[in-house]
Amino acid sequence: xxxxxxxxxxxxxxxxxxxxxxxxxxxxxxxxxxxxxxxxxxxxxxxxxxxxxxxxxxxxxxxxxxxxxxxxxxxxxxxxxxxxxxxxxxxxxxxxxxxxxxxxxxxxxxxxxxxxxxxxxxxxxxxxxxxxxxxxxxxxxxxxxxxxxxxxxxxxxxxxxxxxxxxxxxxxxxxxxxxxxxxxxxxxxxxxxxxxxxxxxxxxxxxxxxxxxxxxxxxxxxxxxxxxxxxxxxxxxxxxxxxxxxxxxxxxxx
Ligand code: PGA
Numbered sequence: 001x002x003x004x005x006x007x008x009x010x011x012x013x014x015x016x017x018x019x020x021x022x023x024x025x026x027x028x029x030x031x032x033x034x035x036x037x038x039x040x041x042x043x044x045x046x047x048x049x050x051x052x053x054x055x056x057x058x059x060x061x062x063x064x065x066x067x068x069x070x071x072x073x074x075x076x077x078x079x080x081x082x083x084x085x086x087x088x089x090x091x092x093x094x095x096x097x098x099x100x101x102x103x104x105x106x107x108x109x110x111x112x113x114x115x116x117x118x119x120x121x122x123x124x125x126x127x128x129x130x131x132x133x134x135x136x137x138x139x140x141x142x143x144x145x146x147x148x149x150x151x152x153x154x155x156x157x158x159x160x161x162x163x164x165x166x167x168x169x170x171x172x173x174x175x176x177x178x179x180x181x182x183x184x185x186x187x188x189x190x191x192x193x194x195x196x197x198x199x200x201x202x203x204x205x206x207x208x209x210x211x212x213x214x215x216x217x218x219x220x221x222x223x224x225x226x227x228x229x230x231x232x233x234x235x236x237x238x239x240x241x242x243x244x245x246x247x248x249x250x251x252x253x254x
Contacts, residue, residue, distance in 0.1 A: 007232040010043040011239025025054045027242035029061035037062045039252045055091025066094030072115035084123035095120045096128045100171045110153025118156045121163045128165045135172035161207035167234040173214025189229035218247030
């Protein structure tokens, strides 16, 4: 946690979810009660096909929606792609950029991620910029160097706490059931915080939310969310079921 910073818990549904998942989304919205709404922002990033219906059915609940990726351009001849403006048009207010699965499967570079984060700001979406080391990089002692390089390369100039969220997601922790120790998370988040103050300015950098992601579940959420500079979670597998996701969110119930 960072004093004075409102946490964000975000669900990344990845390529999971059909129309039937609207039930899970409405169960999540239904459990996002006033005490939680006072405490945190709650977000689901479903597949693009579900952004509009979930946004529509969540009106009045406070539950936010977002995309999992966007193209850097606003429109044009880019078959199969989706612009940040389209996500906003569908009711989204956030977009994840630079997730390690995009970086690996679609060969996205830091420069491409930065252009997508720019696009998010242009469309008035909050960009959730993901960074994180692979297992080999961790074993080689390169974690901080890798994360800091990704951060520097992926964040556009002129971002602030209202336009940017950073998610630290060790690649080896995603979907594996493995997590770094609280001390390891603290070390990386402290480095990200220090760099953010240089990249976006001292005042804004102190307020940018830094999420932890990678095998967050109800049983480990309390420990991970209590770490200094951890301002919420980016949750994959455990965000697909309302019971699991809200079990994580419950950490923020006072
Ligand atoms: P996981 O995924 O929670 O299933 O590990 C996290 C993510 O990839 O954002």
